[in-house]
Amino acid sequence: MTQNPTPMLDRSDARVRHDDSLMGAVREFLDRVKSGDLGMLPVAIGLVVISVVFSALNPVFLAPNNLVNMLFDCATVGVISLGIVCVLMLGEIDLSVGSMSGFASAMVGVLWVNMGLPVGLAILAALIVGALVGSIYAFLFNKLGMPSFISTLSGLLAILGMQLYILGPTGSINLPFASALVGFGQLWIIPKWLSHLLALLPGAVMVLTGMSVMRRRTAANLSAQPLGRLVLKAAVLTAALEFAVWYLNLGRGVPLMFGLFVALVVALNYALTRTQWGRSMFAVGGNREAARRSGINVKRIYLSAFMLCSTFAALGGMLSASRLASSSQQAGTGDVNLNAIAAAVIGGTSLFGGRGSAWSALLGIIVIQAISNGLTLLNLSSSLRYMITGGVLATAVIVDSLARRSRVSHGRA
Amino acid sequence: MAGSTHISARKGERILSLRGVSKKFGAVSALTDIDLDIHAGEVVALVGDNGAGKSTLVKVLAGVHQPTSGTVEFMGRQVTMDSPAAALNMGIATVFQDLALCENLDVVANLFLGHEMSPWRLDEVQMEVRAWTLLKELAARIPSVREPIASLSGGQRQTVAIARSLLLDPKIIMLDEPTAALGVAQTAEVLNLIERVRDRGLGVIIISHNMEDVRAVADRIVVLRLGRNNGVFTPETSNQELVAAITGATENAVSRRNERLESEARGEHA
Ligand SMILES: Nc1ncnc2c1ncn2[C@@H]1O[C@H](COP(=O)(O)OP(=O)(O)O)[C@@H](O)[C@H]1O
Numbered sequence: 012m013t014q015n016p017t018p019m020l021d022r023s024d025a026r027v028r029h030d031d032s033l034m035g036a037v038r039e040f041l042d043r044v045k046s047g048d049l050g051m052l053p054v055a056i057g058l059v060v061i062s063v064v065f066s067a068l069n070p071v072f073l074a075p076n077n078l079v080n081m082l083f084d085c086a087t088v089g090v091i092s093l094g095i096v097c098v099l100m101l102g103e104i105d106l107s108v109g110s111m112s113g114f115a116s117a118m119v120g121v122l123w124v125n126m127g128l129p130v131g132l133a134i135l136a137a138l139i140v141g142a143l144v145g146s147i148y149a150f151l152f153n154k155l156g157m158p159s160f161i162s163t164l165s166g167l168l169a170i171l172g173m174q175l176y177i178l179g180p181t182g183s184i185n186l187p188f189a190s191a192l193v194g195f196g197q198l199w200i201i202p203k204w205l206s207h208l209l210a211l212l213p214g215a216v217m218v219l220t221g222m223s224v225m226r227r228r229t230a231a232n233l234s235a236q237p238l239g240r241l242v243l244k245a246a247v248l249t250a251a252l253e254f255a256v257w258y259l260n261l262g263r264g265v266p267l268m269f270g271l272f273v274a275l276v277v278a279l280n281y282a283l284t285r286t287q288w289g290r291s292m293f294a295v296g297g298n299r300e301a302a303r304r305s306g307i308n309v310k311r312i313y314l315s316a317f318m319l320c321s322t323f324a325a326l327g328g329m330l331s332a333s334r335l336a337s338s339s340q341q342a343g344t345g346d347v348n349l350n351a352i353a354a355a356v357i358g359g360t361s362l363f364g365g366r367g368s369a370w371s372a373l374l375g376i377i378v379i380q381a382i383s384n385g386l387t388l389l390n391l392s393s394s395l396r397y398m399i400t401g402g403v404l405a406t407a408v409i410v411d412s413l414a415r416r417s418r419v420s421h422g423r424a
Numbered sequence: 425m426a427g428s429t430h431i432s433a434r435k436g437e438r439i440l441s442l443r444g445v446s447k448k449f450g451a452v453s454a455l456t457d458i459d460l461d462i463h464a465g466e467v468v469a470l471v472g473d474n475g476a477g478k479s480t481l482v483k484v485l486a487g488v489h490q491p492t493s494g495t496v497e498f499m500g501r502q503v504t505m506d507s508p509a510a511a512l513n514m515g516i517a518t519v520f521q522d523l524a525l526c527e528n529l530d531v532v533a534n535l536f537l538g539h540e541m542s543p544w545r546l547d548e549v550q551m552e553v554r555a556w557t558l559l560k561e562l563a564a565r566i567p568s569v570r571e572p573i574a575s576l577s578g579g580q581r582q583t584v585a586i587a588r589s590l591l592l593d594p595k596i597i598m599l600d601e602p603t604a605a606l607g608v609a610q611t612a613e614v615l616n617l618i619e620r621v622r623d624r625g626l627g628v629i630i631i632s633h634n635m636e637d638v639r640a641v642a643d644r645i646v647v648l649r650l651g652r653n654n655g656v657f658t659p660e661t662s663n664q665e666l667v668a669a670i671t672g673a674t675e676n677a678v679s680r681r682n683e684r685l686e687s688e689a690r691g692e693h694a
């Protein structure tokens with residue numbers, strides 16, 4: 012008698028094609044894209060197009076120091092956008108993040124510079140106010156059934172009013188230029204050696220966790236991804252990161268503030284993909300009633316999302332105050348709101364809830380800042396910049412809607 | 425079925441007992457004065473015409489709807505199921521007629537939703553193994569547990585929903601028309617499974633329009649009509665009698681007997 016090896020638990024269905032070769036991986040990827048599961052593809056294409064067009068129009072665009080400046084700018088609105096990812100994940104929205112960020116920056120100016128409180132305390136106070144504002148939205152949503160669209164629209168006005176009120180008639184407070192806060196927002200760079208070391212980290216973590224998962228899956232008689240593919244992915248990632256760091260180090264280097272932003276992205280990504288809370292976020296965004304019937308405390312999930320969103324907005328506002336070395340009436344107005352929301356959507360977080368990732372805030376804000384930076388280099392007026400950014404956002408939303416329709420017809424909702 | 429060795433209630437012990445439960449949706453009385461008992465190791469079939477209130481009754485017990493009046497006793501204590509989480513924690517698991525699955529999540533995520541292994545560092549490998557074992561037990565034909573639910577057929581989704589109800593080692597499971605979307609082999613498998621679950625000492629409530637299926641597994645058949653109790657029957661009862669009780673055709677022995685008993689009961693209280 013021949014001894015058949017027992018088939019792996021997840022490979023016993025003969026109808027499914029399994030292909031572990033590199034070609035198989037490519038084909039899998041193409042299948043996914045065709046069915047509307049675009050992932051990061053639109054952003055990648057967008058970035059290539061943007062770089063080619065703008066560097067052709069003005070070679071300064073790709074100069075190391077211009078990119079360093081761009082990363083400083085990314086961190087401020089990017090952090091706000093992280094919060095937007097949380098509420099979009101539930102199919103809700105927060106239109107007041109701009110005002111919240113402006114109010115937080117005003118709070119730091121008033122409490123720290125005008126009233127002489129320690130800067131740490133001022134920052135903490137602003138973060139707490141952010142969390143409070145979020146919990147008010149959650150209360151209105153959970154207890155009164157008020158759509159977040161309306162409650163946060165009222166919040167936009169009310170919080171802007173509070174910002175103008177506490178800033179008073181002068182309207183603007185300069186932050187001391189020699190302070191750590193301003194250094195963090197304008198000057199501080201990750202040391203060269205450290206930046207190269209940090210660039211090795213993602214690849215190393217990828218290989219280590221990948222191998223441990225592989226071991227555990229094999230032990231449990233499940234299929235595991237081939238080692239070769241894992242190492243190849245990690246190698247490509249490491250090479251790309253090391254190149255980016257090397258290139259930025261030709262200029263001033265990698266901003267510490269951008270490092271903080273990336274750390275927050277990684278933390279939120281972990282929370283969304285590897286914890287019960289994150290799973291519940293996806294579930295509530297995908298099907299609220301099903302989530303409730305599974306025993307999830309749906310109201311608490313909404314509360315956590317709204318609170319995170321406003322708190323991230325407050326943090327982002329303080330980062331932009333440190334970037335500008337001032338708290339002013341203009342902080343958080345203009346296109347801050349739109350850019351934060353647009354970044355999340357452009358990065359691939361769906362407006363319809365249940366789909367998204369923390370990385371979308373990072374990728375989306377890079378696209379937006381690249382466009383805005385490129386247009387500034389061309390000396391275009393802000394009127395044109397608004398129109399073009401608006402057009403890009405519309406395109407992103409159209410791609411999102413079309414991809415969603417395609418997913419539904421391919422059974423990948 | 426994590427602890428499939430321990431039997432939660434002694435066979436024959438009363439697990440669940442409803443007295444005078446009513447549920448109104450505005451002007452509609454979906455349930456009126458429902459009495460129902462479920463014992464350990466017993467399969468109770470809940471039958472009735474469309475709109476009789478079967479699903480509403482199941483949802484009241486699952487904590488999805490709150491009863492307008494009446495009392496529920498679980499394991500001898502009066503309880504209120506004020507949320508689905510409360511019912512699940514007590515040990516009441518439900519397969520809903522309108523399947524409660526998240527289409528954007530994969531099979532593993534749906535099976536463990538709300539009860540993931542190691543909440544701060546999800547144990548995906550362990551959950552996937554458990555998912556495959558459970559689905560094998562149900563003879564499920566699911567190509568991959570890492571595909572979103574949206575890519576599965578109706579029957580496959582039904583199987584996932586049933587598997588999920590078994591995951592938490594419940595004392596009672598309620599299945600609302602579980603075989604409506606299933607093929608022949610799958611239906612037989614679900615009926616087998618119901619018997620296995622009963623033999624382990626769980627109470628089972630099954631709703632079905634298929635009288636053959638009902639007869640095959642039920643120990644008692646409870647009929648609802650227009651939101652009220654309309655008799656309790658044994659599987660030996662003739663089809664004609666059952667149909668009469670379900671549809672409310674007036675002239676038959678069962679309805680006459682029920683009316684007689686009811687009026688006697690009222691007479692005693694008066
Ligand atoms: N959420 C609800 N809101 C209002 N009426 C409802 C609701 N759910 C059920 N009903 C009503 O309750 C009655 C019983 O419905 P249901 O329990 O679904 O019947 P069955 O499952 O026996 O076919 C129907 O008349 C239905 O219209």
Ligand SMILES: [Mg+2]
Pocket residue numbers: 478479480521600
């Ligand atoms: Mg029903």
